[in-house]
Amino acid sequence: MSEMEKITIENIVASTSLAEHLDLSRIALALEGSEYEPEQFPGLIYRLKDPKTAVLIFRSGKVNCTGAKNLENVKKTIDIIIDKLKKAKIEVYDNPDIIVQNIVAVYDLESDLNLTDIAMSLGLENVEYEPEQFPGLVYRVEEPKVVLLLFGSGKVVCTGAKEESEIEQAVIKVKKELQKVGLI
Amino acid sequence: RLRKWQKRIKVSNAAERNLSQALQELERMASNLSIPNDVRETSAVIYRKAVKQNMIRGRSIEGVVAGSIYAACRITNVPRTLDEIASVTRVKKKEIGRTYRIMARYLKLNILPSKPDDYVNRFCSKLRLSMEARKRAEEILKMAIDNDLTSGKGPTGVAAAAIYIASLITGERRTQRAIAEVAGVTEVTIRNRYKELTEKLNLTIEE
DNA sequence: GCTTTAAAAAGTAACCT
């Protein structure tokens, strides 16, 4: 069952709430290097170097964290933000619930793929393969509900999952489907 | 009652107006692209299907018309590139591609991925190459496809490289620059595909 | 629908030396 070991998580998107309301202009001054241009985007953008993540802070108190490769770094990022805001005398919650919204991961089928054949056997209605527009084949899996991008090299990108187990399920699923039709 | 009738008439007028406007746009784009009548008719059929499925919502008529033409060319196995379609509209290539993909799924057009050999005749005509060269290019592409050297690669780039090789073999050499221009790819892409085809298929060009 | 963030895959494009 350890396909898990061959799955590399590349990015985690998570959200949480730090307060009922936040004064982004004040935070912009408190967080050095942050970007806040409400005309362009309602959220304040702040990038951390360690862990290498990016945070979007909204006036509703909602916060998004992107770029982390594991849950610890998501937590670490949020804790750093909480710490910096507290030091700037801005009141925020202490241990907010963090919700993982999306996980992007890569897996390797270790076998070259004929994407045209795969498109036809998986069914043209379930798959999108337009090499003129993008080299990957887009496969929308219903259960678990994720999207897989299959490449000629055998590399697979999985996105849309909220739990690591969904990535493993999806990867095992395509692998079996491709084996069944002899395309792997 | 009367209000209801007025509304229906208005709606149907608007729908008819939009349809005739769309078909005029379709004719304009198709003639600029020298697209044959049967393909224009296929485009119109697809456009009407899109309208029936309310696919125009949130999209421009021009974008859907462009997507219909692109789809019709693909279905009839004489694909035009997105760049070619985009050259006769104000709609961006990215938007035409997006609209086409949504139409293909939603209208269940079940269009097969385009293959490099679908472009050979059109590109060779523009390059005024002989039938012999076309035949050679198609032979090379069959080998490329049989050896699965095309997954993920742009069909036009692979076709361009095969045509370049064929032109060398038959002694009607066309420059990479000339081929790149008709195929809508860069010379770098032709070189990369050329290298891969000659190496992996053990093709020898000299005579 | 768009705007912004991060990240991978592989191909192609653009620009610079």
Add this chain to the structure above:
DNA sequence: AGGTTACTTTCGAAAGC
């Protein structure tokens, strides 16, 4: 000719246009 950067695709949350 190379090399670097950048853009194509997928996903999700956020607030507002």
